[in-house]
Amino acid sequence: MQPQNNIRLTNRRKVIIEELRKLHTHPTADELYEVVRKRLPRISLGTVYRNLEFLAGKGIIRKLEIGGTQKRFDGDLDIHQHIRCTECERIDDLPAGTAVTRCDREILENTGYEIIERRVEFIGICPACRARRAGEGPGHSGVVDTH
Amino acid sequence: MQPQNNIRLTNRRKVIIEELRKLHTHPTADELYEVVRKRLPRISLGTVYRNLEFLAGKGIIRKLEIGGTQKRFDGDLDIHQHIRCTECERIDDLPAGTAVTRCDREILENTGYEIIERRVEFIGICPACRARRAGEGPGHSGVVDTH
DNA sequence: ATAATAATAGTAATGATTACTATTAACAAA
DNA sequence: TTTGTTAATAGTAATCATTACTATTATTAT
Numbered sequence: 001m002q003p004q005n006n007i008r009l010t011n012r013r014k015v016i017i018e019e020l021r022k023l024h025t026h027p028t029a030d031e032l033y034e035v036v037r038k039r040l041p042r043i044s045l046g047t048v049y050r051n052l053e054f055l056a057g058k059g060i061i062r063k064l065e066i067g068g069t070q071k072r073f074d075g076d077l078d079i080h081q082h083i084r085c086t087e088c089e090r091i092d093d094l095p096a097g098t099a100v101t102r103c104d105r106e107i108l109e110n111t112g113y114e115i116i117e118r119r120v121e122f123i124g125i126c127p128a129c130r131a132r133r134a135g136e137g138p139g140h141s142g143v144v145d146t147h
Numbered sequence: 148m149q150p151q152n153n154i155r156l157t158n159r160r161k162v163i164i165e166e167l168r169k170l171h172t173h174p175t176a177d178e179l180y181e182v183v184r185k186r187l188p189r190i191s192l193g194t195v196y197r198n199l200e201f202l203a204g205k206g207i208i209r210k211l212e213i214g215g216t217q218k219r220f221d222g223d224l225d226i227h228q229h230i231r232c233t234e235c236e237r238i239d240d241l242p243a244g245t246a247v248t249r250c251d252r253e254i255l256e257n258t259g260y261e262i263i264e265r266r267v268e269f270i271g272i273c274p275a276c277r278a279r280r281a282g283e284g285p286g287h288s289g290v291v292d293t294h
Numbered sequence: 295a296t297a298a299t300a301a302t303a304g305t306a307a308t309g310a311t312t313a314c315t316a317t318t319a320a321c322a323a324a
Numbered sequence: 325t326t327t328g329t330t331a332a333t334a335g336t337a338a339t340c341a342t343t344a345c346t347a348t349t350a351t352t353a354t
Binding site: 198 | 301302303304305310311
Binding site: 065066067068081082083084085086087088090092094107111112113114115116117118119120121122123124125126127128129130132133 | 212213214215228229230231232233234235237239241254258259260261262263264265266267268269270271272273274275276277279280
């Protein structure tokens with residue numbers, strides 16, 4: 001068949017996925033690089049970056065576009081919310097069912113976090129980009145790579 | 148009095164604040180730089196960066212730590228939510244009262260945005276940093292600069 | 295007007311990420 | 325198994341956003 005549609009299961013990819021799924025710390029690319037390097041000492045940082053983007057594009061892992069200076073990645077595909085520390089930038093998962101309406105005291109008891117702010121971000125396609133897409137005609141069928 | 152507590156109202160600052168408040172596009176530092184440059188052709192990009200951080204630290208403007216590769220700033224201090232386009236990265240305000248529970252159709256009608264995702268981010272101080280802060284003793288009184 | 299000091303312009307440095315390219319590895323077909 | 329095709333990789337260079345540095349300029353209190 002079309003070999004260009006195949007995802008090559010390289011050892012690099014396997015180890016990157018495995019180590020990301022072991023962690024629950026939503027690591028940055030360089031943090032994961034340090035972990036993966038223990039198993040693959042010759043791997044390069046660029047390979048980690050490239051594969052994290054590649055795997056996120058395929059929906060195998062998730063890229064968090066949360067605030068902060070570095071990109072972060074998550075091996076857990078289940079829908080869940082995050083909580084970020086303003087001091088050290090660490091990101092934790094919130095317990096399932098934590099709602100925007102829960103009081104700070106309850107979150108403090110469940111997570112140990114002292115809440116400073118809740119932020120709601122909606123992500124979508126703006127009117128101008130929707131028009132531009134429509135104008136491009138029906139040429140692009142199927143999946144659109146957004147990275 | 149203590150001159151170190153004064154905020155010098157330089158022309159640079161006045162123009163930066165004025166132009167940011169005129170815009171409702173949540174500009175990046177370089178976008179605002181291009182606008183401000185029309186009035187102050189000799190201003191440097193560093194001055195724009197420095198003053199945006201400075202003014203955000205004073206609570207005169209807001210720094211958005213929303214996803215995306217560049218920092219964005221907002222002259223509107225009222226509490227409100229944002230909507231970001233995944234294609235062009237533009238950020239708009241959501242109409243007041245737009246709730247996480249509103250259906251996509253209603254948001255589409257009000258804003259023209261096709262919703263892809265809603266993200267809830269909690270921001271706070273993690274247990275480890277709270278402990279570290281407590282251990283530092285009561286030495287730091289009053290306002291803490293977090294930038 | 296003068297002194298003290300904060301702010302600025304211009305430039306260099308930094309840090310995260312991406313691009314480039316010769317080499318290597320994975321897979322399909324023989 | 326060997327070979328051919330092509331994707332993936334390592335290592336490095338380049339890029340982009342942001343921050344740091346420093347001599348000079350501007351602001352404010354006196």
